[in-house]
Amino acid sequence: MKLYCLSGYPTLPWNVLKFKSTTTMLDCVLDMMSTLNFLPLPLVQSPKLSKLPGWVLKDGSTFLDKELKECSGHVFVDSVPEFCLPETELLDLSTVDVILISNYHCMMALPYITEYTGFTGTVYATEPTVQTGRLLPVPLKDAVEVSMWRKCYTVPEVNTVLSKIQLVGYSQKIELFGAVQVTPLSSGYALGSSNWIIQPHYEKVSYVSGSSLLTTHPQPMDKASLKNSDVLILTGLTQIPTANPDGMVGESCSNLALTLLDTDTLN
Numbered sequence: 001m002k003l004y005c006l007s008g009y010p011t012l013p014w015n016v017l018k019f020k021s022t023t024t025m026l027d028c029v030l031d032m033m034s035t036l037n038f039l040p041l042p043l044v045q046s047p048k049l050s051k052l053p054g055w056v057l058k059d060g061s062t063f064l065d066k067e068l069k070e071c072s073g074h075v076f077v078d079s080v081p082e083f084c085l086p087e088t089e090l091l092d093l094s095t096v097d098v099i100l101i102s103n104y105h106c107m108m109a110l111p112y113i114t115e116y117t118g119f120t121g122t123v124y125a126t127e128p129t130v131q132t133g134r135l136l137p138v139p140l141k142d143a144v145e146v147s148m149w150r151k152c153y154t155v156p157e158v159n160t161v162l163s164k165i166q167l168v169g170y171s172q173k174i175e176l177f178g179a180v181q182v183t184p185l186s187s188g189y190a191l192g193s194s195n196w197i198i199q200p201h202y203e204k205v206s207y208v209s210g211s212s213l214l215t216t217h218p219q220p221m222d223k224a225s226l227k228n229s230d231v232l233i234l235t236g237l238t239q240i241p242t243a244n245p246d247g248m249v250g251e252s253c254s255n256l257a258l259t260l261l262d263t264d265t266l267n
Contacts, residue, residue, distance in 0.1 A: 001205075003233065006086035007031075013106060013209055013235035014086050016096065020179040020200045025099040026207050027235070030083055030108035038081040039069060052078075080152060085112060094118030098176055100184075101125035101165070102209035102236075103193035104132040111153040111161045123165045124174065126184060128192025130165050134158075170194070170219070187211040188221030195226065203230045210236035 007014035012029040039049055055068035055075045069078045093113055098121050101107045107129070113119050125133075168174060174182045184194035189210040198205040206229040211221050226232070 001231070004091055006088065006090070008086070010235065010237045013102070014109070015207075015233065015235065016091055017198065017205070017207075017233075019198065019205065022176050022179050023095055023097050024176075024180075024182075024198065025093075025096045025113075026196070026233070027102050027106035027209060028099065028109040028113055029106050030112075031086075032083065032108075034084055035081040037077055039071075039076045039078045041080070049078075083109075083152075085109065088117075094120070097121045098182070099123040100182060100194075100196050100207070101129060102187065102195065102207075103190050104129050104136065105190075106209060107133050108136070111157045114161050114164060115153070115157055123161075124168050124182070124184070125165050126169065126192035126194055127167045129194070130162055130167065130192075132191060134162060170222070171225075183225075185222040185225050186219040188213060188216070188218050191218050193218060195222070197225060197229075204228060205231040205233065207233045208235070 001020075002018040004016040004018075005014070006016065007029065009031065012031055013027040014029055015026040017024045017026060039052075042049060049069075052069040052071050054066065055070050067078055069076050094117050096113075096119055099110070099113070099119075101110075101123065107125065110123065114123070168184055170184055170186050172184065176182060180198055180200045183197040183199070185197065187193045187195045187208070187210060189212045193210060195209060195211060196207040198207065206226045208226070212218075213221055
């Protein structure tokens with residue numbers, strides 16, 4: 001068994017698992033932090049943005065003054081936003097057999113894989129994940145490779161990708177080439193969010209992505225099915241201290257009720 005981590009960030013899962021003659025990609029999150037270095041794209045002409053001065057070096061010379069603009073002491077790129085994909089030289093993505101999507105956050109880079117790498121495998125996700133993915137903001141420019149940087153994909157490409165996804169339900173067992181069996185489990189993170197069990201005949205690999213034990217609108221996290229795992233792959237980790245909002249919501253509702261009952265306050 002080999003596990004490739006293509007992402008450099010623990011909160012942005014993009015992993016590939018080679019196991020029992022199958023190659024499975026576990027999520028493909030798109031790092032959007034690079035967009036903070038670009039000027040916004042206004043829907044109408046913005047005089048304020050068009051009048052921004054070009055970036056000038058300390059010696060007075062200009063460098064890409066038509067693309068680099070200075071605003072409030074910061075330098076921004078005045079062009080269509082681009083994204084930096086993870087390192088892919090370790091693995092030929094066209095050899096991936098299956099892509100397992102955990103939640104709608106973990107599918108933003110899917111068009112770059114299915115439309116530009118020769119990928120011919122199958123993508124699995126729950127129906128709520130796919131339907132939520134349709135509602136996400138979609139960039140409106142073509143994807144063009146410049147080294148590892150890619151421009152935004154188009155709405156038709158997104159629709160094509162979503163039409164290729166095979167819908168699955170929680171606890172549904174899916175056979176992959178007769179070698180392994182994958183099963184989605186509720187992770188409690190969002191509507192349709194999943195953890196995955198990857199299981200051949202004698203081993204059990206559990207993939208845990210964004211998960212939550214809080215009592216919210218999604219189906220509760222299925223913890224029992226993760227027991228007795230031989231390998232546990234954890235992604236989507238966070239160092240934020242645990243804070244249960246249930247108590248704060250209850251306190252807020254109590255204070256609201258007391259305020260409404262206080263006639264002096266209302267008057």
